[in-house]
Amino acid sequence: MDHLKEKGKKLGLGIDTGGTYTDAVIIDLKEKKVLAKAKAPTTHHNLAIGLREAVDGILEMDGLDVEDIRLVGVSTTLATNSILEGKGARVGLIGIGWKPKEDWYLGEQKAAFISGGHEVNGLEKEPMNMEEAEIAVNEVCHGVDVIAVSGLFSVYNHNHESKIRRLIKEKSGLPVICGHELTGELGIMERTVTAVLNARLIPILDTFIDDVEGSLRKRGVVAPIMVFKGDGSLMNIETARERPVETILSGPAASSMGGRILAGLTDCIVIDIGGTSTDIAFLDGGFPRIVPEGANIGQWRTRVRAVDMWTAALGGDSEIVVDRRGNMELRADRVIPLSLAAEMYEGFLDKLETSGETRFLVAYPRDGDGLNEKERSLFDFLRKNGPSTWSELKRNVDVVLLDRFVKRLRDKNMIVGIGLTPTDILHLKGDYQKGSVRAAEIGVDLYRPSMGLTRNEFASIVLNRVAAKISQEVIKKIILDDGGMMPQGRSCDFLLETASRGIDSDLIQMDVKVKRKIVGIGAPAHVYVSEIEKRLGTEVIVPENHEVGNAVGAVCSPIVETAHVVIFPQDEKFHVFSSFYIPVTYSHIEQAVGAARNMVERHVRERAEKAGAQEINVKVEVDYKKSIGGELVAGEIISRIDVNARAVGQPPI
Template sequence: MSIADVQVNSDMRRLGLGIDTGGTFTDGVVVDLINHKVLAKAKSPTTYHDLSIGIRNAVAEVLRIGNFRHEDIGIVGISTTIATNSVLQGLGGRVGLIGIGWKPQDDWKLGCDIARFVKGGHDSVGNQNERLDEQALESAISEMLHQVDAIVVSSIFSICNPAHEIRAKEMIKKHTDIPVVLSHVLTGDLGIYERTITALLNAKLIPIMKQFMSSVEKSLRDLGLAARIMVFKGDGGLMSLEMAQERPIETILSGPAASLMGGKVLGHVEDCIVVDIGGTSTDIAFMEHGFPKLAQEGAVVGGWRTRVKAIDIWTCGLGGDSIIWLDEDGEICIGPERVVPLAIAALSNSTFKERMKKYSDTGFYVSASIDFSGLTENEQKVLRFLNEAGPSALFEIMDGVPDVVLTRDVLNSLKLRGRVLQTGVTPTDIMHVAGLYRAGDVEASEIGINFIAEKSNLSKDQFVEKALERMATRIGEEILRKIIFDEIGMSGGSKALTSVLQACTGEKRFRNLDLKAALDRPIVAIGAPAKVFAEPLAKRMDVKVIVPEHHDVGNAVGAVCSRVTESITVHIYPKDCKFLVFAPGTTPIDYTHVEEAVAAAKSYAGHFVRDRVESAGVEGEIQMKFDVVERRFCDGYGKEMKFINWIDVKATAMGIPKLK
């Protein structure tokens, strides 16, 4: 069922406002949810110190230029990087952990502020191992109360019997109203470490997400919008504002997920490869039968292996702001480092071009932040100098802050923290010189390109042409690497394989061999430079390339054109000639026949996700999807063995969100 099948008041249009906070810009777009037509769109610079400011500016502009009644906007969908960035930067509230029936191994990194472990817990079939030590638990609670912003309770095998986690929460709530996160609620996986890490990260994000969503809600209400606010999840679905504040961990990687849904909506295809070309990176993902492919192992963010359901995304450091450089053979290389395009850097400093010419250099340092918190005294001095001076060469910084020693090390530290960037030649500069894009100073781009073209023994025009070709080649190459990785588990990094992949994407790499890759589904390219860099693949490969209208705001479109989704996986394990069904939050039940076990798992999982979708607020029919996968261990040669080790039964429910 589509949104168009839902009955609506004929006097009222069904409009949605999509918001995406990208690395460079925050996009706002108003979409007719019946026909997915984009009615208005606007961009505003992303404000990292307070994302809600960039959101407010983008929304205010899209409301100003749009030809529609504000009251017709019934839903707002937000795709935000706040959870991902907070995990990457180690930000969040103070969290206490109460472990029941287990203790961490010596090499386990938990990331909590205080941890206490008490007796209790259950075994793998839900039987109690030990009585819950309530006296020790009471002592742990009293110790944590004034030290933390949230408490996580994680009991051994709580997905088989959550009684001790539930009892612990009851005891905590007698003393405080701070959030309490139970590990069995967020994931149904057995592993205590991954389950605990997921709960801890979620708890750390709760105060950040609450503050952010409160600020966003106030901004939208101040602009006169009474629409219902939904938040995009990393698995491609929507969740309510209230649920996002309880389970913020599920919004991790929502940006790439929104791009996938935006590509599907704008491209009008069910089976496709969505390629989102941004300023910093390119994200590649597959859509099958209208559903995004999810990562089996859960999202990995900032080195933390979680059990958060997220779309299977292939990300590479290849975008409009990626540095262009020459390798030892003089070959043009792109990325992965992000730099400030010369065309953009020149806008903020009137002497930048002359100094590039004078020093024959393009690698100047620029400030990317006005936030001095957490910096050493020397780092603050250097950052303050860059904020005042603008783009500066290394020796200019050394002269400007002479009391700072090891200036290069200080700059590298600031770069690692994202507080400082360097300038350089980028695909954005190439597009400026080629006349394909105009947002900065073309002369600055020409100066830098002349430097690097001379080193490669090419004219400026020849270098521009080769760089454009190489960017298209690299995107095609990464698509093929993603396909190879999905099939055999590795993509290879050898020079020979790279040459073959580049040949398959239309680059002449061999004198006596012509290769051309044929793909079984179209490419849908979104992102501002999609037309320039992805459209050429239609001629270079055997594939249809769709660059839809409004491809520059694809993420924002995806953020509001999705559905409320919930999914769960129930595990079935064979034991003693029977089959045990492990459903989260319940005691395992055994069945004599595997068919009975699968049917029971489907029934439980189906009711669970349907109830959750209904409680989130949907209208019309709820769609259900079941996947049953038999899991087998591999032998020493990587070949699956004959016997089934366990069965995964996954249920997914989807519904169209209710409007205001």
């Protein structure tokens, strides 16, 4: 650790809370070189606990002076998990100029919809009735924690949203989130969902940030703290408290940026093989591709800018199950690997050896509030007895349809499975040594006889299937991006499996050649390099420190903010609309475009500065949309003009 003893270095502390482990790295911010790293199990019931353990592990390393840490970057799954689990503040919603369709679920606890709103050209649809608005505010503000306000076409004119915000502040003093502040994209349902989810997440991210900040300050780390966003960039904690919804999918985004940085590439495909899933991202010019229409989280369609990540339910902790006929299945369910469970739970190895079973369940250390009688019976048994086989549960717990109640408790993050996984296979092969090799051997020995295989043959089949599945997912993503859709059916599956060499055919051979280099990150990435290279016909790079790529991305990425302005020509006038300024009208197109450029550049620079950026670069692009007809100008008329700006800056160090 002599490199840590060199004084005067500008060091970064990167932290990532993943599905299985929380990683921490110390990195030389100038050289982008990892100097130290540490891991701790992710504590799903309270992410801050695992985070503190990982940070303690790295701060205790010999030679590290915390005064040399100039920047902290944190990537967290908290926002995504909280949305999926339905957690957060009670939200009231006021909609202006629209009403939801019957099948819309927006996530609010109380709602009122009032007159007002604007047209697509930013002009007022109808005046807002302030008497009606006062009644709505008084009704909705009672019994909630925060208010979301969403007006029709507020991205082109936020006047009505701003009026309601002032009224809510006067009447209740509750926090208010306006849709136009979070996104400039159209789509009233998606923009409203974005505002409601942001409101729900505020207390959750507040608590998490307080825990992180308090823990670091107690340990002498006084550097600025940045939070990773889902689009592959950073923001300071003040901005994260205001716009927590922007942290959804921050984990996958951090993996894509970390992989690119470690490999030293700008255009590449990053594959992150994690415990729960495998994430695939395409990067252009050093940044991940962004979902054009906004991120989807479970049932929620949002307008949040987030990485266009292709996620496959396959990871190091995916469960391997072999039935009595010798058919092997790689399941999507995440379980604790046998090899790690043997280290975590006293007596588990003996129980595994004597039970003759590979599949167990265990309770998380939680209090079990909110469970019904059947759920409580199952949960209490597991909490009292520790890891238990399915056979034990069927004998001792009076629950009919056990599978259904197990699924409910797993969905509530109350219990987790234990079973044979690819991680155990890596222990067996000697490629990963964090747990009990003996437990992995027992698990394989219980399954392989029905397939008539040796341990090594069984292990090879598992690893080949994982490599083939990952290769298939890369091919699928390329087809979707280039072709726009993925054909369905057994014939398509056969072609994919043949192309990725997942199956052998006597009659056809298909060879794939991917034209970009692939970067593999995640703890097991190095194991699959040669097999993925053979299947995809391209170089696969697994950089040094690939197992902590997410944590590297969390601290080494830039700050990025975007904004746009739209200009609508009408009656020989040019109307300039945005989500952040009042509408303005000009007589000449050059005036309108010039004003829009200045407006959007100033706004995006201010947002970047507020997010903590220094050395800011702003790029503005003007896109003239033309159509045929009307008053002809060389055969075409300008129907609208989009002025887009992107600010890229560096975090403070």
